[in-house]
Amino acid sequence: MRDFARLLDGLSFQPGRNAKLRLIEDYLRLAPDPDRGYALAALTGSLSLPNVKSATLRELGAQQTGDVLFALSYDYVGDLAETLALVWQATKDAPRRNDLSLSAVVEGLQQSSKREALPLLTGWLDQLNANERWALLKLITGSLRVGVSARLAKTAVAAVGNVPIEDVEEIWHGLTPPYAELFAWIDGKTARPDALAALAFRPLMLAHPLDEKELENLDPADFRAEWKWDGIRVQLASDGHTRRLYSRGSEDASNAFPDIVDQMDFSAVLDGELLVAHREADALRIAPFNELQQRLNRKNVTAKMLQDFPAHVRLYDILFEDGEDLRAFPFDARRERLMRWLEKNKRPRFDLSPLIDFSAWDELQILRESARAASIEGLMLKRKDSPYLAGRVKGHWYKWKRDTLTADCVLMYAQRGHGKRSSFYSDFTFGCWRPVNAGEESANRSADGTGRELVPVGKAYSGYTDEELKKLDKFVRDNTIDRFGPVRVLAPKLVVEVEFDAVQLSTRHKSGLAMRFPRFHRIRWDKPVAEADEVEVLRG
Numbered sequence: 001m002r003d004f005a006r007l008l009d010g011l012s013f014q015p016g017r018n019a020k021l022r023l024i025e026d027y028l029r030l031a032p033d034p035d036r037g038y039a040l041a042a043l044t045g046s047l048s049l050p051n052v053k054s055a056t057l058r059e060l061g062a063q064q065t066g067d068v069l070f071a072l073s074y075d076y077v078g079d080l081a082e083t084l085a086l087v088w089q090a091t092k093d094a095p096r097r098n099d100l101s102l103s104a105v106v107e108g109l110q111q112s113s114k115r116e117a118l119p120l121l122t123g124w125l126d127q128l129n130a131n132e133r134w135a136l137l138k139l140i141t142g143s144l145r146v147g148v149s150a151r152l153a154k155t156a157v158a159a160v161g162n163v164p165i166e167d168v169e170e171i172w173h174g175l176t177p178p179y180a181e182l183f184a185w186i187d188g189k190t191a192r193p194d195a196l197a198a199l200a201f202r203p204l205m206l207a208h209p210l211d212e213k214e215l216e217n218l219d220p221a222d223f224r225a226e227w228k229w230d231g232i233r234v235q236l237a238s239d240g241h242t243r244r245l246y247s248r249g250s251e252d253a254s255n256a257f258p259d260i261v262d263q264m265d266f267s268a269v270l271d272g273e274l275l276v277a278h279r280e281a282d283a284l285r286i287a288p289f290n291e292l293q294q295r296l297n298r299k300n301v302t303a304k305m306l307q308d309f310p311a312h313v314r315l316y317d318i319l320f321e322d323g324e325d326l327r328a329f330p331f332d333a334r335r336e337r338l339m340r341w342l343e344k345n346k347r348p349r350f351d352l353s354p355l356i357d358f359s360a361w362d363e364l365q366i367l368r369e370s371a372r373a374a375s376i377e378g379l380m381l382k383r384k385d386s387p388y389l390a391g392r393v394k395g396h397w398y399k400w401k402r403d404t405l406t407a408d409c410v411l412m413y414a415q416r417g418h419g420k421r422s423s424f425y426s427d428f429t430f431g432c433w434r435p436v437n438a439g440e441e442s443a444n445r446s447a448d449g450t451g452r453e454l455v456p457v458g459k460a461y462s463g464y465t466d467e468e469l470k471k472l473d474k475f476v477r478d479n480t481i482d483r484f485g486p487v488r489v490l491a492p493k494l495v496v497e498v499e500f501d502a503v504q505l506s507t508r509h510k511s512g513l514a515m516r517f518p519r520f521h522r523i524r525w526d527k528p529v530a531e532a533d534e535v536e537v538l539r540g
Helices: 002-013 017-030 035-043 054-065 067-077 080-087 102-111 114-127 130-141 150-161 165-172 180-186 212-217 289-293 303-308 331-344 361-369 466-478 535-539
Strands: 223-229 232-239 243-247 267-280 283-286 311-321 350-352 376-383 397-401 405-416 425-435 452-460 480-484 487-490 495-500 502-505 513-516 519-524
Touching: 002 017, 002 035, 002 130, 017 035, 017 150, 035 102, 035 150, 035 180, 054 067, 054 080, 054 114, 054 130, 067 080, 080 130, 102 114, 102 130, 114 130, 150 165, 150 180, 223 331, 223 397, 232 311, 267 289, 283 311, 289 502, 289 513, 311 331, 331 350, 361 376, 405 452, 405 466, 425 466, 425 495, 425 535, 452 495, 452 535, 466 480, 466 487, 466 519, 495 513, 513 535
Parallel strands: 311 350, 452 513
Antiparallel strands: 223 376, 232 243, 232 267, 267 283, 267 311, 376 397, 405 425, 405 487, 405 495, 425 452, 480 487, 495 519, 502 513
């Protein structure tokens, strides 16, 4: 546990991607098996230790300090694992342990019952120092929050073995912790595993954001254009019997979308966009992204969800057909194969993303500007002779997204962040003005006599600098007028210019609206709150 704790501690204080990568690489090179395999599983979110729940950890904390003091400490620190690690008082004369391995912890918890797991945990907490206790508790909660994505961890594995990250990703779903086959290959002891080759996740081809100045050097005749649909990118892999629906991050999302998986009785690997689509008469209406959100990140889906939010895949590309690898073919050839395949394999929940006829870039510019009204993110430009290459390879595919929107909003609520932000108020809810109806109660009425109130329209925790975060944190502490739980209610004094991609209907907000992907653009310390935008501006 000591080395794993040092790894997590280093990652939590290291903001740079490359520095994090080096830390993980060094750990994977030096740690023994199976410890490094379990560490990799923890970093990629592939480790499950369900025998100790968060409620149990809160109870342990309350036993150490009392309910009220632990609740106050948790509120201040903002992280359950860190709070319990700090307040833990070891049993008198409990021996310190330097030899507790990560594998002993994982296997001990996996092999124990819920009743047996608790004394195991308390015994380990007694024997470890505060940093090791924190790492142990982070491991158990599954919420590491050290700024490491699953892909970054896999990139570190690839670097240790000096192999392409795409090779690691292609075999990933055929492996299980502690990844003995993976590390045997990485260490040069065996050949690359070939588990589930037909159904493995194939790294997606990604597009570069288009700088419009680049258009001057690009010939429209060399490119094909299609809409960039506002859903989530998926890969469908089926051998006719076993079927997998992967997200763009390679997570298996099959259980959440049985209505799609049920129609995957074919032998192919396809690339497309997962959407919610409603069939109205003979037409298909693509729903806004917030309807798809109702289906995302769910382990189980109800019959009502299947009926209210029917899933649909709009196909972009074909990678394999009946075992034949088509990725080296040029885009036009793959497109022709996809059209023929879909003609032979018609499915009610599948259709083809249409190409857009154009001869000049300014024609596409006009179409791009109309994308928002059709709930479309923008345009994709794909070179007609491009093979299907893993990752973001410059010069082949471009994404030409619609312009972002901005609105001036007023800060209303604040919460502490997590990890290195746990001591700062960094998560902010903001609102816009709307008229107050006669006789309607309002806790956020304007003080200027205009008969308006602030209503929430979104929440953001990015877009500001570290220096701005310190100023925002001070503003929160100086302008709190009430609190409920971890949330501070703020005096309406500060305007922020918020950048966002779109506005969607929302039953959760009193405004009836919610911004999609909001982030701070500017902090308007100079602007009076009365001049912030009204909700109707967002509706427009």
